[in-house]
Amino acid sequence: MLASYPPGRQRSAVVPMLIFAQDEVGSITPELVQEVAKRCGVQPVQVEECVTYYSMLRKKPLGKYHVQICTNISCLLNGGEELWKRACEQTGLGHKQVSADGMVSLEEVECIGACSWAPALQVNYDFEHLVTPERLDEILAACRKGDYVEKAK
Amino acid sequence: MFASHPPLFSNPPHPREVIMLSKRFRLPNSASIDTFLAHGGYRSFRKALEMTADEIIAEVKTSNLRGRGGAGFPTGLKMGFVPRNSPKPKYIVVNADESEPGTCKDRLLMEYDPHSLLEGMLIAARAIDAKKGYIYIRGEYRYLIHILDRAIEEAYRHGYLGRNILGTGMDFDAYTHSGAGAYECGEESALLESLEGKRGVPRIKPPFPAQVGAFQCPTMLSNVETFCSIPYIVEMGGKAYADLGVEKAGGTKLTCLTGHLNKPGVYELPLGFPVDQLIHDVGGGIPGGRKLKAFIPGGSSCPVLTAKECEGLTMDYDAMAKRGTMLGSGGVVVMDESTDMVKVALRIMRFYQHESCGWCIPCREGTTWLRKMLQRFDEGLGRRHEIAMIGELAKNMLGRTFCALGDAAALPTISIVEKFYDEFERKLNAVSAPVPAPGPFPVLNDPPPLGVGR
Numbered sequence: 062m063l064a065s066y067p068p069g070r071q072r073s074a075v076v077p078m079l080i081f082a083q084d085e086v087g088s089i090t091p092e093l094v095q096e097v098a099k100r101c102g103v104q105p106v107q108v109e110e111c112v113t114y115y116s117m118l119r120k121k122p123l124g125k126y127h128v129q130i131c132t133n134i135s136c137l138l139n140g141g142e143e144l145w146k147r148a149c150e151q152t153g154l155g156h157k158q159v160s161a162d163g164m165v166s167l168e169e170v171e172c173i174g175a176c177s178w179a180p181a182l183q184v185n186y187d188f189e190h191l192v193t194p195e196r197l198d199e200i201l202a203a204c205r206k207g208d209y210v211e212k213a214k
Numbered sequence: 215m216f217a218s219h220p221p222l223f224s225n226p227p228h229p230r231e232v233i234m235l236s237k238r239f240r241l242p243n244s245a246s247i248d249t250f251l252a253h254g255g256y257r258s259f260r261k262a263l264e265m266t267a268d269e270i271i272a273e274v275k276t277s278n279l280r281g282r283g284g285a286g287f288p289t290g291l292k293m294g295f296v297p298r299n300s301p302k303p304k305y306i307v308v309n310a311d312e313s314e315p316g317t318c319k320d321r322l323l324m325e326y327d328p329h330s331l332l333e334g335m336l337i338a339a340r341a342i343d344a345k346k347g348y349i350y351i352r353g354e355y356r357y358l359i360h361i362l363d364r365a366i367e368e369a370y371r372h373g374y375l376g377r378n379i380l381g382t383g384m385d386f387d388a389y390t391h392s393g394a395g396a397y398e399c400g401e402e403s404a405l406l407e408s409l410e411g412k413r414g415v416p417r418i419k420p421p422f423p424a425q426v427g428a429f430q431c432p433t434m435l436s437n438v439e440t441f442c443s444i445p446y447i448v449e450m451g452g453k454a455y456a457d458l459g460v461e462k463a464g465g466t467k468l469t470c471l472t473g474h475l476n477k478p479g480v481y482e483l484p485l486g487f488p489v490d491q492l493i494h495d496v497g498g499g500i501p502g503g504r505k506l507k508a509f510i511p512g513g514s515s516c517p518v519l520t521a522k523e524c525e526g527l528t529m530d531y532d533a534m535a536k537r538g539t540m541l542g543s544g545g546v547v548v549m550d551e552s553t554d555m556v557k558v559a560l561r562i563m564r565f566y567q568h569e570s571c572g573w574c575i576p577c578r579e580g581t582t583w584l585r586k587m588l589q590r591f592d593e594g595l596g597r598r599h600e601i602a603m604i605g606e607l608a609k610n611m612l613g614r615t616f617c618a619l620g621d622a623a624a625l626p627t628i629s630i631v632e633k634f635y636d637e638f639e640r641k642l643n644a645v646s647a648p649v650p651a652p653g654p655f656p657v658l659n660d661p662p663p664l665g666v667g668r
Contacts, residue, residue: 065389067303067346070429072411077392080353101411114413114571117353117395133315134514134547135472137561171397171565172315173354176472176545177479178222186356188219213357 063100071101075111079118087122124159124166126204129183132169135176144180144197145169151201165204186213222322224479228496232458232466234446235439236482239326245361247368250329256374258445262337263382265448267298270341274444276452278464283309283400283437284513284543285618286463286531289444295424296342296432305428306335306347307409307435311393311400313352314513315565316545319468319480320438324351324358327442328365332388334441336374337448339386342434346387349438350405353394362390397569401617402435404571415573416617437543439468459485463530471497473548474504489527493548504550508634512542514562515622517629518555539629555634556641559627560588566623577620580611584627591641601638605631 062081066073078097083089089112098105112118130148132141148167149155159166175181178190182200189200203209223239238244238253247255262270275290296304308331312320323331335347351359366388369375377385391409393399399408403417406428427433443465447455456464463485469492471478477498493499493506500506506521511529517539519527527533534541549558567581587604590596608624608631615621631638 065348065391067429070410073391073409075411076394076408080392080394103411107411110413111394111411115353115394115396116568132561133565134510134558134561135316135545137557138473138547138549138553171568172313172317174312174318174321174352176316176318176547177470178219178318179472179478183354186354188357190219213360 072103072107075101075103075108076115079108079111079115083118089118089120122159122163123157123168124204125164125207126184126209127166127168128201128204129168129170129173131171131173131175131179131181131183133172133176135172136180139179141180144182144192144194147194147197148201151198152205160205164207165201184209185211187211188213222318222325222480224477224481228481230487230491230496231482232484233482234458234466235323235327235330235442235468238330239322244326245328245365247329247365247372250327251372254449255329256333256336258448259333259336259340259374260380262340262448263380263384267341267343270337270448273447273452274341277447277455278452278459278462279440279443279447279455280463280531281436282439282443282467282544284314284515284540286541289436289440292424292436293338293341293434295422296434297425298343300432302431303346303429304342304344305431305433306339306342306344307406307423307428307433308335308347308349308438308441309400309402309405309435310349310351310355310358310438311405312355312438312543313397313400314515314543314545315562316470316472316510316513316547317543318470318472319544321355321358322468322480323438323442324355324362328362329369330442330445331362331438332365332369332374334444335388336379336386337444338434338436338441340384342432344434345385347389348409348428349388349390350399350409351390351392352399353392356392359390359392366390396571397565398571398617398619401619404617405435406433413571415571416619418616460528460530460532462532467529467544469529469544469546471546471548473510473546474500474550474553475548476501483529486528486530486533489524489529492529492546493524497546497548500548500550502550504552506548507551507553508549508555508558510545510547510549510626511539513545514547514565514626515618516540516542517625518558518633519629520633555630555637556588556591559630560585560592562626563588563623566619570619570623574615574617574620576611576614577623580607580620581623583607584623588627591638594641594643596638596642598639598642601631601635604638 098108130145154167279289280286396414399414404414408414423433423435475497509519563585567585572578608627611620611624
């Protein structure tokens, strides 16, 4: 990854490195910040400032299946908000909360680029389009049992 | 393969579509280089190799291709601004940070035809003498990073990337670069900051990226769809491409139909397509035979139009500008008569408040205040004099920020308040409005939580 950037520009790798590492570790730990800083040749604080800026980077682990429901305009018009409320009721979780067993977490997200197939959600990196309340229940049940099949890792 | 969802295009295409950018979408295994080569792939690049840089730029200028990311800047001009005689290296940067609400077109191009993006980058690289190109993809589109990485690997294997491409002495490397969730990074200068490993905040302009871009070097930075259009311009010639569209806006555009429609989807339509037919023919009309109330032509940053303003309107840059809005990114949002416009204004503002990078105070503070005020209106707690105040506040954000995010938040808000004033008035009576406190200074409390746990 570091070799993709021009000489002396290894700082560029900070954000991609953080997000790919986070996918393996689960969250951005202090050790991870140190390691990324070392590899990219920057100060830890320069890594830290990215961690707090980018909304996909997080310091606390989320659920094994992170269910991200879009309620932005196109989804809102097609029932995204109802899906979000339903998911909250079904799981007893709120925005960015994780279930006790660590299997599921919820997040109300901004536009995920699935506007023509609204309402949409993402389970980790998998897109679910034209989600009906019944389909949402299925997705959540599969996530809780741990048998949701991820294809877009 | 990497995708987890059914096809994103309509099959068969709508008869009104003009199939060009989307011509390979419906082929089996369309993302592979074999399919690409079998259907005319890299032919334009080979043609471009026999043209001079000036000839390529001239064709793009003739084509009237305008940036497909939202601003609609003429691409030929942008290419011409890159100082080719500069001793610094030049870069190609592709903006694949598609995150404008209502927009979902670049996904299709990258998922079904990634090599056309690489071909567009190669032709542009040839024109501006760039040796490296980066594709900045939003973090949520992870599966597209895999698809593009595989396409890049295939292109290296077939000799379309790397050293001495096709024996011509041209060198070019392409890389993908993942974002990590920031709408602001779709703004060109913030994208460049982010590409350099920093927080995605905008830079002051000028200098524009053409002069001082990635790594402080001359850069051609454009949207995915813009790059994907370039091979067709080289193939058919700028004039033929321009003739597909209207005056000052050539070619076709992937248009994302979203909102209250029977057949939402992404359709390839020529520039200048009538809005009425867009909604009622291509989009299949509004469900339940309801009437059109409001229309957003190109993503949530555009001022909202009323049904009356849509009469006789066509989908092109200048026609939209005449009605006081923008063609934007092609993310059409159709709202029927059942839509609560105060709620829409609130949701749009909540988005901008969340995505404001915090660099410029008018935007950071303005979006927060506006969100709080709109929230109170949505709950029926607004006060009459505050309706005008919303518009006033938003107007104070215009032109006072480094990038266009402040304007993008203010413009739709101003248009909704002006055009749907009565809905704000009606909301006053939703609950018995409290009498304004006679205190010296109104105190705005934090709004109650949205949904559960927010």
